Amino acid sequence: MSQGVGVVGLYVRDQDEALEFYVEKLGFRVHTDARNGDYRWLTVQHPDQPSFQLGLFTPQAPMLDAATAQTLREIVAKGAMPPLVLVVDDCRAACDRMRVRGVEFTQEPVDRYGAVDAGFRDPSGNGWKVIEARREQG
Amino acid sequence: MGTGLGSKPGRGRTGQDPELLRRLLRAKDRMDAASHEAWPIRRLARVSGASEAHFARSFREAFGIPPHRYLLTRRLERAKALLRDTDLSITEIAFETGWQSLGTFGRTFRDVTGESPGELRAREQAAPHEHQRTPACFLSAAHRPDLTFAVSEKRRQDAGRMNGSEETEVP
Secondary structure, three states: OOOOOOEEEEEOOOHHHHHHHHHHHOOOEEEEEEEEOOEEEEEEEOOOOOOOEEEEEOOOOOOOOHHHHHHHHHHHHOOOOOOEEEEEOOHHHHHHHHHHOOOEEEEEEEEEOOEEEEEEEOOOOOEEEEEEOOOOOO | OOOHHHOOOOOOOOOOOHHHHHHHHHHHHHHHHOOOOOOOHHHHHHHHOOOHHHHHHHHHHHHOOOHHHHHHHHHHHHHHHHHHHOOOOHHHHHHHOOOOOHHHHHHHHHHHHOOOHHHHHHHHHHOOOOOOOOOHHHHHHHOOOOOOOOHHHHHHHHHHOOOOOOOOOOO
């Protein structure tokens, strides 16, 4: 077994909506979708990255009190959560595929010093950059 | 008007409706994507699906800065990047980043950053850069001016200061 980070979670406003977005629009796969009362542990995975799960969680009781959950929903909707980066081989092609599926782009692909990046948001407001790394010489 | 938790509307931490915030974010994103374009409140309000009065008030409450001042920070951020990274003339940069006049651009730039566009360019091009570790798209955001008050207010403060400049402070 290799060691390392296994799950990193995002807060989303609605898990059904997030699941549809990450699976249908971005091409992730469901890893775990387990319900326990009102609580739902939901993680997805990038098809090329089997050792890592992206959690799609709602800020909710009983983990959080109502006021904290409300504050978190506001923060997510304002786009104030930390940056997320999706690494791709071909930024323009990846963006074209996503756009056809209805992803909301915040920045068209641009070339910066040989790397190409674009930006989109998930329905909740989490902001992603799509980065095509600069080709190494040689 | 959709403020959460049944608390009194008005000032303070009463919370804003996340659905509204998400739509306000869309207006902010649109300014980010095309800061050189004109963004009258009417246009922004339409993007957010809100009335003009409601939009301006809600945007300020959500992001801590009025929409037009936010747009200004984005234009200045882009202008700084173009000064640093391109050989475009200052006039070209002014129009490229959405200013109607070179004079307004130069004056606003100096009022906010404390130096003229030409001075910034000379300083940036003389300094070696250690930026390679941060993705360029995040780096540009980090260089956005932090405009916590209106440019006109900053002008008044600067005019009121005895000899005008913080840089002349003697240790």
